[in-house]
Amino acid sequence: MSGTAQDLLAARSLTKRFGGLVALEGLDLEARRNEVLGLIGPNGSGKTTFFNVVTGIYAADGGEVTFGRDTITNLSAQAVYHAGIARTFQRSRLMLELSIFDNIMVGNHRRLNQGLWFNLARRGAFRQEFEDSFEQARKLVKVFDPPLADRMFEPIGGFPMIDRRRIEICRALISHPQLLLLDEPSAGMTHEETTQLMDDILEVRNTFEDLTIIIIEHEMGVIERITNRCVVLNFGRKICEGTYQEVAADPLVQEAYLGIE
Amino acid sequence: MNRGNASLANLLPGALGIAAATAFLILFLSVESQAGIAALLLGGAAVVVATARFGGIARMRRSFAGDEGAMNLVVVAAALVLTGFFYEDHFTLLLVATVMIYMVAALGLTVQFGYAGVLNFAGAAFFGIGCYTAAVLTKNTALPHVLVLLAGGVMAALIGTLLLLPVLRTRGHYSAVVTIAFTLLFKTFLEVNDTLGGPQGLRVDGMNLFGWRFNDNIEIGETLEISFFANYVIGSLILLAIAFAFVRRLERSWTGLNLDAVRLDETAAACFGYNISRWKITAFTIGNFLAGLAGAIYAMMLGFIAPTNFTFGDSLILVSIVLLGGIGNPWGIAVATTIVIVLPEKLQIIQEYRFLLYASMVILILLFRPLGLLPRPLRSYVPGWQPK
Structure with a gap:
């Protein structure tokens, strides 16, 4: 599946290594304009690494990332933000005393x-x-x-x-970014709080006209409720993509999550 | 009309507090006996603690928040009253001017460390660059002294750019090590440099602003003669007021927010487009400029400067002022500078142990009041502004 005009963000054989550890291995991934894309996978499967490479915190070791018509591979974090990509962090990085x-x-x-x-x-x-x-x-x-x-x-x-x-x-x-990257927004919250926050996110989506969201999430209820499509990662590779129902039914995904032999 | 009364009533606690503090300072500066000074210190500390306990300090804070302009005027008036009280006392006026000049330098450090988080242990060196610039310029050129003051600041800021690369490349405490090295180098450089007077130092001309000769006593009529140091007190007060207003404005702008963001989380700031280096350079340069400016007027006041005035120990004093006062709070700087500079001058028993005293004060503060004596309040971009 190659990038089309409706793709806002596209990664092509994106690779990131930490020493001997391959965090992303030739990852192909696209987010279509105005969709909510769920990024799921077990711990250590490379989801946050993907965000960090896209937003310029880590430099990629191979492959490329395009955003709209521009190539943004290995741009600085500053330049990525100016291009119109904004993110949240897994461990919320707010400035607590402000x-x-x-x-x-x-x-x-x-x-x-x-x-x-x-x-x-x-x-x-x-x-x-x-x-x-x-x-x-x-x-x-x-x-x-x-x-x-x-x-x-x-x-x-x-x-x-x-x-x-x-x-x-x-x-x-x-x-007003075009692309919002949410890194596990439910982390550290109760079930009710998570539900509330998801309502908020859905409501925000309706007030913004041109907004694409990629969300990393472990709570499958959340993923089911708010995403249009999902991409499943394991060991830095894409093992499956499709609607939530499709990926949840996929034997590879079940194996990755449950470890069935 | 009612409103006017209400705001006057709101100003009262602040004004009373300033009046009490001024009276206390006048008393403290007049008393000579060591036992008397010690008694005053204990009494003063007890009163402050008691006032804080019964919410007096909070009420004073509200006065300042309510009408800043009026309270600033009250403080300036208090400083003038104090100066008037000691009008013929060279020593005390020199001390008062010194405190004000140190406040300007400490404000510079506040911009660097308190806002942008760039720890600068070379404060005394940048202060010294201002001093030596004033010495060289007054001796060798006929440059008007306003420009000499500015040149002191500009020179400090320029020489500070030498440190930019290492300061920007290193994070946190490593940049502190770079500045420590610079302080030590600076003093050694002065000692071996004959054109700058070597270890003996340099003479500096007194200040002369548009014919206002600072080193002449002020004679009013036949009988009244005011110490020439009063000129320096006024001059330093003007400089301090400008520096204070400048730092305040800086804090109350997007720039102030940027400096805070860079201090608190560089990674998050970078993800929101911050050019980290730009803001560190801005803070570092502004801070060094203020230190150099303070140095220039200090040199002209003393009339003589030598490398021993600019040791690592003096840099530590500036850092301890910032820590003690309340990191990032200009009013905290005012209180802390007064304590740190005046105390050893009056209480001579501790003169020799002053570094021990500073060190223990800083440790106690960091342990029990990590935000300093007067913690910094949240930023208010436009004083008195309320959301509709």
Whole structure:
């Protein structure tokens, strides 16, 4: 299956090694425009490595990644973000001592005026940009949880995990990326919280017109509910793809997960 | 009208606190007997602890948050009252000006370490570059002294760029090692360099701003003669006010947020497009500029500088001020600088043990109050702004 016009992100024989360990081995994977793609597989199958290679945290040892019409293989993390890819982290990497608003604004970096002169001397214009950004951030947070939107200037470290996950997703979405990479958003949350967060994600999808999501998840209920398609990895290779029902019925997948001989 | 009264009432705790602190400082600076000073210290500490216990400090904080402009004016007025009180006392005024100058340098370190997380153990070296720049320029050129001050800052920032590569390539504590090496090199360089006076040091001309000669006593009428150090107090106060306002604005902008983000999580910041080097360079350069600026006026005030003023120990003093005060809080810097500079001057018993004192203060603070005496509040981009 080769890349077509409707593919937003495509990886071609992507390879990543850590010393002798092959984390990704000739991986072919595409995400179609506006779909929610589930990325599943046992621990250590290369899912997070794939995110890290795409977002420029690790350099690939082979293969290429295209995003829209551009090749983004081995671009820096900065350049990948500017191209329109934003992500969350498995161990939520929020800045705990900063406020909710500050954390979201970290994600808004490319849309804020970063000139030193603007920031220091043009306080009137700065105030305008600040107020506009605040309104946008508040609107976005409201989609997730209206009460949170009234606590924008409290340190995020004082909030429970589900709120941190919500804010992390807001941080990734505030700059209107075309592609959102969610790395196990349910980690560290209860079953009810996970359900709530998935509702939020589905709702967010409806408010964004052009948004493709790739989600890494272990909770199969989540995958079943929110993905259009799934790709299953094992030992850095794609072993199966299709709808959730298709992959769940696949004997290879069952073997990878349950270890049936 | 009601609102006006309410805001005045809100200002009261802050104003009272500043007045009490000023009165205490005046008393502390006037007392000579060591026993009296010790008693004042204990009493003062007890009062501060008691006030904090009954929510007084929190109320003062609210005053500052409520109307910053007014509170800033109160503080400036308090500084002027203090200066007026000691108008003919050379020693005390020199001490007051020194405290203010150190505050400017410590503000520089706050931008570097408190915001961007770049640990700089070469604060005294950059301060020294400002001093030597002022010495060389006042001796050899007729450059107006405003420009000499600026040149001190610019020179420190420029020489700081030499350290950029190693500081950017290393992370966390390794960059601290680079700056330690620089401090040691700097002092040795001065000692062997004859054009810069070698170990004997250099004389520096007094400041002269547009005909305002800082080294002349101020005579008012026949009888009243004010120590010339009052000029330096005023000059340093102006410099301090500018530096303070500058650092505040920096913190309350996207730039301030960027520096925090780079300090807290480089990887996450990079994933949101941050050019990590750019923000570290910005912070490092601004910090060194402020240290150099402070050095330039310090040299002109002292009239004489030597390599022994810029040792590794002096750099440590600057770092301990930042840690003690409350990392990233300019008001914390003000309190901590006053304690660190004034205490050993007045309490002569501890003069010899001052490094022991600083070290134990820093350890105690890190153990029991890791955020410092006055922890940094959350960023408010526009003071007084409330969401609609």
